[in-house]
Amino acid sequence: MKKKKSGSVWMILPLYIFTLIFVAGPLLYMVALSFAQPKAGHGVEWIFTLENYKKILDPVYMQTFTGSFKLALTSTLFICLIGYPFGYFMAKLSDKWKKRAMIFLMLPFWVNSLIRLYGWMIILQTKGLLNHALKSLGLIDKPLRILYSYPAIVIGMTYVLLPFMILSVYSSAEKLDWSLVEAARDLGAKPFKAFWTVSFKLTLPGLLSGVILTFVPSMGLFFIADILGGNKIVLVGSLIQEQMTRGSNWPFAAALAVVLMILTTLMIMLYRKITNAKELESVG
Numbered sequence: 001m002k003k004k005k006s007g008s009v010w011m012i013l014p015l016y017i018f019t020l021i022f023v024a025g026p027l028l029y030m031v032a033l034s035f036a037q038p039k040a041g042h043g044v045e046w047i048f049t050l051e052n053y054k055k056i057l058d059p060v061y062m063q064t065f066t067g068s069f070k071l072a073l074t075s076t077l078f079i080c081l082i083g084y085p086f087g088y089f090m091a092k093l094s095d096k097w098k099k100r101a102m103i104f105l106m107l108p109f110w111v112n113s114l115i116r117l118y119g120w121m122i123i124l125q126t127k128g129l130l131n132h133a134l135k136s137l138g139l140i141d142k143p144l145r146i147l148y149s150y151p152a153i154v155i156g157m158t159y160v161l162l163p164f165m166i167l168s169v170y171s172s173a174e175k176l177d178w179s180l181v182e183a184a185r186d187l188g189a190k191p192f193k194a195f196w197t198v199s200f201k202l203t204l205p206g207l208l209s210g211v212i213l214t215f216v217p218s219m220g221l222f223f224i225a226d227i228l229g230g231n232k233i234v235l236v237g238s239l240i241q242e243q244m245t246r247g248s249n250w251p252f253a254a255a256l257a258v259v260l261m262i263l264t265t266l267m268i269m270l271y272r273k274i275t276n277a278k279e280l281e282s283v284g
Contacts, residue, residue, distance in 0.1 A: 027261070034254035042248050052255035061239065068236045071150075071225075072218040075157035079165045079214050082158065084207055087169025088199070091176065105163055117156055117227045124152055124228070148230030156224040161217060165210035172206025173199075205275040212271055216264045236260060 034052055037045040055061065090101050108116060123129045124147040131143040146152050176199065184194040220237030231238075236256060243253035 030254045030257055030261075033251055034258045036251045036254075038249045038251050044250055049251075052252045053259075055252055056255060056259065064234050064236060064239050067233060068219040071153065071157070071233065071235065072215050075154050075161070075218045076211055076215045078154060078158045079162055080207065080211065083162050083165030083210060084169050084203075087166040087206070087210075088173050088203060090166065090170050091173035092178075105166060108163065113160055114223065114227070116159070117224060120152075120156060120159065120228060121147060124155070147228065148232065150229070150233065152228040153225050153233060156228040157218045157221065160221065160224060161214040164213040165207075168210035168213060169203060169206040172203045172209070176202050205271075208271050208275060212264070212267045216260065216267065219263075220260060 033044065035048050035050070037047045037049050037051070039045045056065070090098065090105075093101060121128075125131075126143045126145060126147070128147070130146070131140070134140045134144070146155075180198050180202075181194050184198050185191070189197065219235060220240070222235045222237035222241055225231065225233050225235050225238060236259075240253045240256050243249045243256070247253075
């Protein structure tokens, strides 16, 4: 028994070491850095201060947080409206079509996100494929200026993060006992009522998990706003990147990152309280 226990400890030890070095270590360093002071020119002075967090309350930076929050909310809403039905009906497919749908869903991950976004630039530009198609159908007279606008950023966010919502809902819907839906229908419930009282409630953990996996990242994916929005909208991620490079203010960048980390933690805690689940769907 002792040999088995010691063997299992040695098997788990590398995992703990990896987690400590590559996960806990950087996070703790980031938290400690957020309480330091930037040195004139470049570098950090390890003198405790709360100025970095007070600076976030400045109207300019609060406006960035507000704008990022609105964009994340809008993107997540569209992702939910598209991703939930896709993931739900994907779970109802036969095994043969499930595999095909999964391959179709995973195909974008085989290509770099930047390359895919440049593809959207070709589609959304004034002389792009979308305007050409709409003109051919006689729906518009003048080309729509979608590229380098707010809708273009929402489209980019939705496109990049949609698979995470679909996989979360699919993971939850696949565990659904479809006989419960049939039982509700047999008892006289209409299709929508049966879906709302049975299917939706049982797949809610997957939906909420998808919201967490899409909402917080959409506040930080600055490269999407830069490419499709023309850098007109500054996200929290853009602000962190700017402070780390041109601003040379690492403590303030760390404070911004800590705020995002706290937001993520709060959302996960809320998810656990609502669903009584210990792990996110499609993650655990």
